[in-house]
Amino acid sequence: MELSLVRPSVALADAFSRLRDEVADPSLEEPDFASIVAVDRQHFGAYIDRLRGLEAGTIASKSGVRISTFWTLDERGEILAVSGLRHALTPALLEYGGHIGFAVRPSARRRGVARATLSRLLVEARALGIARARLTCDATNVGSRRVIEGLDGALDDESPSPSANGALVRRYWIDCGA
Numbered sequence: 001m002e003l004s005l006v007r008p009s010v011a012l013a014d015a016f017s018r019l020r021d022e023v024a025d026p027s028l029e030e031p032d033f034a035s036i037v038a039v040d041r042q043h044f045g046a047y048i049d050r051l052r053g054l055e056a057g058t059i060a061s062k063s064g065v066r067i068s069t070f071w072t073l074d075e076r077g078e079i080l081a082v083s084g085l086r087h088a089l090t091p092a093l094l095e096y097g098g099h100i101g102f103a104v105r106p107s108a109r110r111r112g113v114a115r116a117t118l119s120r121l122l123v124e125a126r127a128l129g130i131a132r133a134r135l136t137c138d139a140t141n142v143g144s145r146r147v148i149e150g151l152d153g154a155l156d157d158e159s160p161s162p163s164a165n166g167a168l169v170r171r172y173w174i175d176c177g178a
């Protein structure tokens with residue numbers, strides 16, 4: 001499977017709608033896609049503008065740091081994964097959230113999409129001057145743990161997080177390369 005990491009654009013409106021239709025199914029219970037489900041077609045252009053503003057820093061994010069959003073596309077231009085790269089850490093992000101978050105659409109899981117996405121995000125992080133990336137995940141999220149540990153994530157700490165309703169959270173560092 002040939003994958004590419006791209007920035008969101010209005011040209012991907014149809015692919016976005018197909019992704020949204022899939023993850024909007026309430027029986028799937030996909031909280032990581034809540035922000036996607038919230039975007040209706042009519043406001044797609046404004047959504048793209050907002051993502052650009054969050055990256056440029058002209059719009060403030062909830063965490064207070066700039067964030068670049070990426071979509072992982074297959075060779076047909078379908079969006080298989082969504083991810084975010086925060087340009088900096090705050091004490092809160094160090095504890096929960098980290099530099100990088102990613103989610104793969106349910107129909108594309110267990111095919112190496114998360115691994116390929118994270119690997120490319122680390123290159124993007126390095127280009128931003130981030131020497132080591134912070135990643136956090138719930139201790140029960142076996143898939144996420146495997147992805148992070150498979151890319152040599154070094155466990156820094158594991159403890160309950162107030163930001164995750166007291167759930168046990170694992171915190172890692174991944175070297176982004178020279």
Ligand SMILES: CC(C)(COP(=O)(O)OP(=O)(O)OC[C@H]1O[C@@H](n2cnc3c(N)ncnc32)[C@H](O)[C@@H]1OP(=O)(O)O)[C@@H](O)C(=O)NCCC(=O)NCCS
Pocket residue numbers: 032101102103104105108109110111112113114115116136137138141142143144146147150
């Ligand atoms: C976790 C998630 C990102 C994994 O995506 P994916 O594309 O299926 O992962 P990959 O196919 O790249 O798998 C990478 C490794 O994890 C393993 N893996 C993935 N999902 C797994 C699961 N549910 N249970 C056990 N192992 C799993 C794969 O077998 C593979 O192992 P290997 O390196 O030993 O071969 C995806 O399930 C998801 O989007 N979940 C919801 C959002 C989320 O949890 N995001 C992470 C937040 S930190």
